[in-house]
Amino acid sequence: MGLKSALSKPFAAWVVKQISKWKYNAVAAQEQTLVRLVKNARHTAFGKDHQFTSINNYQDFKAQVPIRDYEGLKTYIDRVVGGEEDVLWKGKPQYFAKTSGTTSGVKYIPISKESMLEHIKAARNALLTYVHETGKADFVNGKMIFLQGSPVLSIKNGIKTGRLSGIVAHLVPAYLQKNRLPSYKTNCIEDWEQKVDAIVEETINQDMTLISGIPPWVQMYFDRLSQQSSGKKIKDIFKNFSLFVYGGVNYEPYRAKIEASIGKKIDSIETYPASEGFIAYQDSQQSQGLLLLANSGMFYEFIPADEYYNENPTRLSLGEVELDKNYALILNTNAGLWGYSIGDTVKFVSLNPYKIIVTGRIKHFISAFGEHVIGEEVEQALLSVANDENVEITEFTVAPQVNPAEGELPYHEWFIEFAKEPVDLKSFSKKVDQALQQKNIYYYDLIEGNVLQPLIIRSLQRDSFVNYMRSQGKLGGQNKVPRLSNDRKIAEELVQYIM
Incomplete structure (x- = not known):
């Protein structure tokens, strides 16, 4: 056992103990989160416009803050992008996550220092809960690859701007940097097919133990690896490959082909990160669903999906949701997104602890x-x-x-x-x-x-x-x-x- 894997086990045990403090008290954690969010934003332009000083509970909050999508918040976001301070959240964002919009063209999602820390912590904890449950930690000694967007960032009125995955690439903890592939130069290649070919060249002779990415693009990587190695299965190219981390889409339609490419079944961790916040991750190999992160600086609301387009849809807090009902997910975040409809639908498969599955998109x-x-x-x-x-x-x-x-x-x-x-x-x-x-x-x-x-x-x-x-x-x-x-x-x- 390597030093990193040996140290990861007691650290994982400590992290899981911290998680358990809110995991089974998620409703209380959410109530406290709402209070903190409103308090921290009461002197912002948005807080003043929506009488945050008069909000004492969720009922008050619903009365003051309407549900909006990106278009609905765009006038505020445009002010933030323009360089104004204290608009949606205190000060200025640390980053803008640049995403594609359907009606608004490019979208700029603000990421604060506080929300960025929660992104990093959630990604770390997803791996550590796996280590704690399974006792498997050897993967931390080998090479890890994260198939992601370019880490090249632009500057928008003094704020670093880029794809979320590219931003995160700059914030990988130092103790993982030596294990991490591909190289910065390769990661900066914009053309995806050229990038995949370069990644194959860099990794094909490495001891890859963890591979992470969106399943269809991981499959392309696997296909190119197999082509470059005379049709070998991934398990024969990377003999110590033991963990697949994925997110972005439902894995099940891809599972059979990916496992066929690998040549064996392999442990996997599903994650639910979004530019707006890291929402949930799979915390157990033994049970269904993703643990909703109730103590990560986000207050969640839920609208029954069949009411979403109603003029006054029902808005529920975490303590009011039911099992097996489809809900549109609404976020209130420590980066200043308020009543924000992320566009996803979720269903609860457990209420103790609160676990979800992502069921689709409101518009899909x-x-x-x-x-x-x-x-x-x-x-x-x-x-x-x-x-x-x-x-x-x-x-x-x-x-x-x-x-x-x-x-x-x-x-x-x-x-x-x-x-x-x-x-x-x-x-x-x-x-x-x-x-x-x-x-x-x-x-x-x-x-x-x-x-x-x-x-x-x-x-x-x-x-x-x-x-x-x-x-x-x-x-x-x-x-x-x-x-x-x-x-x-x-x-x-x-x-x-x-x-």
């Missing part, structure tokens, strides 16, 4: 006919059948076909790139459709009522989604293909790749 659904099918439903329907029939999925997306050929009923059109195709695509499609009907009663009613015909699957050529993302200038990094669209913008681009 299909309801062209009133069915309101969500990401969790299509993923579970597809994977349940694929697992039964030993079918492997590389990537997929779904869109409505509202104007089919004359004489046909409308339908949901599924574009799937298979790593291992079904023996009978029509039979496979029928089973997926039946599984979706069982998941969504509205979809079932539309099929039974002959409003819709059963779904149709289009099998796509190899690398179709890579080629699509390349054509959109979104290959690699933190970019993800939406699983569901209520329009046909993506579908029309993918038609050219149909087998």
